[in-house]
Amino acid sequence: RRRMSPPAPADAARGPNTTLIPCDGPPGFDPDELSARETWTQVGDGSFGKVFRGELLGEPVAIKVTANARPDRIAGLKRDLWYLSSFAHPNITRVYGGFIEDGDAHMVMEFIPHSLRSKRVVNETNRVKVLADVARALVRVHAMGHVHRDVKARNVLVTEDYKTAKLTDFGLARALPGGTTREDVNPRLTPKIGPPKYRAPEVERGKTYDTSSDIYGYGVMCFQLIEQLRRKTRKTYAAEVDFIRELGRLAMQKDPRARPTAMQCLTMCMSWLRGGDDAITPDIYPGRETVREKYWVHDAMDGGTWKQTVEASHSQSASESIDDEDVEAHSPSPAVADVDIIRCNDDGGVRSIDAQRGRKREEPDGSDTPVSKPKRVNSTSTDLCQQTAGKIQGMRLAE
Template identity: 25%
Template sequence: MGSGNGFFSTQEFNLDSKWLIDPQQLFVGPKIGEGAHAKVYEGKYKNQNVAIKVVRRGETPEEIARREGRFAREVAMLSKVQHKNLVKFIGACKEPVMVIVTELLLGGTLRKYLLNMRPKCLDMCVAIGFALDIARAMECLHSHGIIHWDLKPENLILTEDHKTVKLADFGLAREESLTEMMTAETGTYRWMAPELYSTVTLRQGEKKHYNHKVDAYSFAIVLWELIHNKLPFEGMSNLQAAYAAAFKNVRPSAEDLPEDLAAIVTSCWQEDPNARPNFTQIIQMLLHYLSTVSPPELVMMPPKRTTSENVVFPPESPGTSSLMAARDDVAETQKTVDGEDRRKGFFFCFNQCY
C-alpha cells in the first residue's frame, strides 16, 4: 500500500505542519461514540469545540500496519479536500496515539434524525435539499479523484439548525487511481453497489471492477431513504439485501415517486456502473426537479428526547455517527468541557480512560 506523496505509507506519517495537532493543547471531554477501532470524544482544541477521534493501534503487527495505513489514508483525504458539505478537518497527530480532530457538529446523524421523525416523512423540498448537500460533497470528492465507498445515513451529519448535511468518516475513502483491492469489511452491505461484491473475492493483482460510480449507487439508496423515511430493503438482513441487489437485481420500489424523481433514483442505481450519472449530472437533475415543485411547507423538527427516551446506535465503522455531540445524550456531562478547570488534558485522558 503506497503513494508517491507518502500519505499512504504505514512506515511514516507525512502531514503538512499546518495540520499537525499539538496534544498539549487538546482537552478531552465526554465520550460521544465508539466503534470497533476508535473512540470519539467531545473536546476543545485552542478553545474551539471539536470532535476528537482516537484510533486504536491494534495488537498484532499486521493489525497495527493496517490501522496505521487506514489512519494515514483518512488524514490524507481530510486534509486534501475542503467543502461546505464535508466535515471540516482541523488536524491530526500520530503520537502518543493516532488522533483526528474535526469540527463538532451538533445536529446528530441523518440516521437518528430520520428515526426520530418516523412515521412522518421529510417535506419533499427539504429531502431534495439534503440530497443536494450530499451530491455536492460527493462531486467535490470525485473531482479530487476520491471514492468515499461508505455513503450512508450514519456518515451524514446535520448542523445544529438541521438545515445542512455534511459528509463524514473518510476511513474507507480511496484515491481512484490506486489499485488496492476491496476487503469484506469495506462499506456497509445495504448501501453498497452490487459490483463491489464480486471484487471482495478477487485475488490480489486481478483487475478491479469498480470505479467512482459505486458512490452513485449508494447515493440512490440514501435518496430513496430520504424520501420514504424507511429502511431500504426492509425485512431483509444486510447480507440478504446485498445478495438480492447483486444477484437478483432487486431495488427498493420507485413506483410511487414523481416521474422526474424516479428517473434520478433509478438511473443512479442501474446495474451497469457506466450507465449511472456522475454527481455533476445528478445535481443538475435535482435542481431541475426542485424548480418544478412548490416551496417547502413549514416542517416541524423532531422533538428533543431525554436520555431515557433515546435509543443509542453504536457506530458501524470508526468515527461513524460520532462527529457530533448528542446533546440529548450528554447534557449532564457537557459542563465537563465548558469549565476550563474541569477539563481533562489529553495525556490524562489517555492514561486514565483509554
C-alpha cells in the same frame, strides 16, 4: 501530545510505536490548545474507535480516537486525515489536525452534532437539500479522480440548524487508476469493500469499478431516507417521496454506465428545490464551456515586505542614476533589493533616495523636506514613480 505523521509503509511491523511517528502538522493547529481529556464526552463509536466532543480554545470540536492499534486502522485514520485536509469543501467535514497521545492516534475536526442515520434528523431536515449536499461533495471528490467507497447515511453529518449536510469518513477512499497523474497508484481495486448493503454489484463481484459505485451507495441512501420518514410525513410530502424514490432507482441501476453522475444527481436535486419541471432527467446537465482558468496564490503575500525583484528596464534606469562613488561605497543588505526608491512630491517634483542608507541625493524643485530613514513603499507605487522619473529626466535631456 505530538503531531501525527503521514502513513507508514505497508510492511511496517504491527503496533502503534512503529506506525506513529511525530511530525509537524498544519500551521495554526496546536494540540495543547485542546481541553483536558477528562472533560471530553463520547458522542459516537465505530470499528475505527470512538468519537469525543471536546473544545479547541473554547470552541466545540470532534476528536476521533483509534481504539485499535492495528496498522490498517491507523492507516485508515491517516487516510481520513489526508482527504479531509486536501478536499476543502463546504459539504465535506473540516479537519484541524492530528496528534498522538498515550500511543493512540487522534484526529480533530469540526463538531457537527447530527447524523443522517437518526430517524429524528431525517424527519427534521430537508431531505432533498441533504441529497444535494452529498452529491455536491461527491462532485468534488470524483472530479479529483478519487472514489469514496463508503457513502452511507452514517457518514453524512447534519449541522445543528438542519440546513447543511457534510460528507465525512474517508477512511476507505482511494485514487482511481488513471484518475490522477501520480505514479504510485495501485492499478488493482480492492473487491468487496465497504458495507455489504451499500456495495454496487460490480464491487461485490470483484469487477472493475469507478466513481459510479459511490452513486449506487447514494441510491441506497435515498431509499433509507424514505423508510425513516413517519407515515404522516410521507403523506404530507408525497411528491418529495416520489422524487427521492425515483432518484434512488436511477442511482441503483445494475449497469454502472446507466447511473447518473454526481453532477447529474446534484442538478436534479437543485431543479426539484427550485420548482423546475422534469426534475428527473439524468442528462439535464450536458456541461458547458467557459473561459475560466484556475488561479491560486502559492507565494507569501503578507503585507509589509520589501520588493525583492524589479523589471530589467526599471533596474537599468535606476542604476544609471547612481554615481560611481555611490556604487563603490554601496553595500547591499540581503533582505532589501538594491534599487533606488523614487518618491513623488505633492508639487510634482521628484526626489531620489538611496533605499539602503536613506540619504537624499538630489532635491529638484526647491523641496526642503528632511529625509531621515527609508520607508517601505508599495511596489506598484514605486514602479509608477520610477516611470514618472524616467519621463521627467527624458524631457530635461530633450531641453
